[in-house]
Amino acid sequence: VLVAIGCGLLAGLINGTLVAYTRIPPFIATLGMMVTARGVAKWWSKGQPISFPTEGFxxxxxxxxxxxxxxxxxxxxxxxxxxTRYGKHCYAIGSNEDAARMSGINVQNHKILVFVIAGILASLAAVVLSxxxxxxxxxxxxxxELDAIAMAVIGGVSLSGGRGSIIGTVIGALIFGVIISGFTFLRLDAYYQEMVxxxxxxxxxxxxxxxxxxxAMRA
Structure with a gap:
């Protein structure tokens, strides 16, 4: 478990550093890391599933x-x-990065920490799923990853940054889950679910x- 979380932390650190210091768009950086990590996982496991018979796990x-x-x-x-100040700084950076930088916020460090936290949480989710x-x-x-984007946006998160909440995202996840569960209950074929x-x-x-x-019009 600790090794998995450590891998997630490392992936988040690499992503955050790339985004913060090379100006690579976050979507491209995370997409590249996802493909790379999947390739490493296939190489490490030789393409075979790994079983965990331990009751504690x-x-x-x-x-x-x-x-x-x-x-x-x-x-x-x-x-x-x-x-917290960190949370308010995250909203400020998402709303207007240049204004946040001019107000004295260390934008680079905040971005890196956000990606590190995201990596840790993603690895924790992988542990639970495994x-x-x-x-x-x-x-x-x-x-x-696409399901997660849909849940977040349904819950009120703005893709341009600066808006959203955890509670809203949880509600978005519940709504999305209910919809998908409804399709399963109706025994719709998988390709219909993918289309929806x-x-x-x-x-x-x-x-x-x-x-x-x-x-923007109201402003």
Whole structure:
């Protein structure tokens, strides 16, 4: 578990450094890291699934433990964003990076820390998923990144930065989960679910752009 979290931390540190100091767009940096990490995982595992028969590890993904982890982290980071200087600085950087820099905020360090935290949380999610399935393979989690984008935008997160909350994202995740669960309950084929997911993602992005234009008109 610690090795997995350490790998996530390292990936986040590399991503954050690239974004902060080379001006690479965050989406490109994270996409490149995702493909690279997946390739390394396939090489390390020789393309074969890895089983985890240990009962202690299996307990992480069983029962209420994933829910407890999820709720605890959601509350923690909502408090950080709402009531700490670091959280306010994150919103400021997302709204206007140049203004944040001129106000004395160390933009580079904040960006790196954001990516490090994201890497740690992604690795923790991978640990929970592997524990639930009692196995790990390089192809696990494919396309989850697009689901995450849709959940965040549905929950009110602006893709241009500066707006959003953990609570809103949780609500977006619940809405998205209910929709997908409904398709499963109706026994719709997988390709129908993928089509609807794509429409939801596009609709969420269009909604975000529309909200930005509306705010600009009001300003």
């Amino acid at each position: 299996a307990a992480i993904g069983k029962g209420l433990m994933p829910v407890i982890i999820f709720i605890s982290l959601a509350i923690l980071f909502q408090l950080i964003l709402s009531y 524990s639930k399935n009692l196995t790990a393979q390089a192809g696990m989690g494919v396309m989850y 997911k794509g429409v939801i993602i596009i609709g969420a992005v269009v909604l975000d752009q529309w909200r930005q234009r509306l705010r």
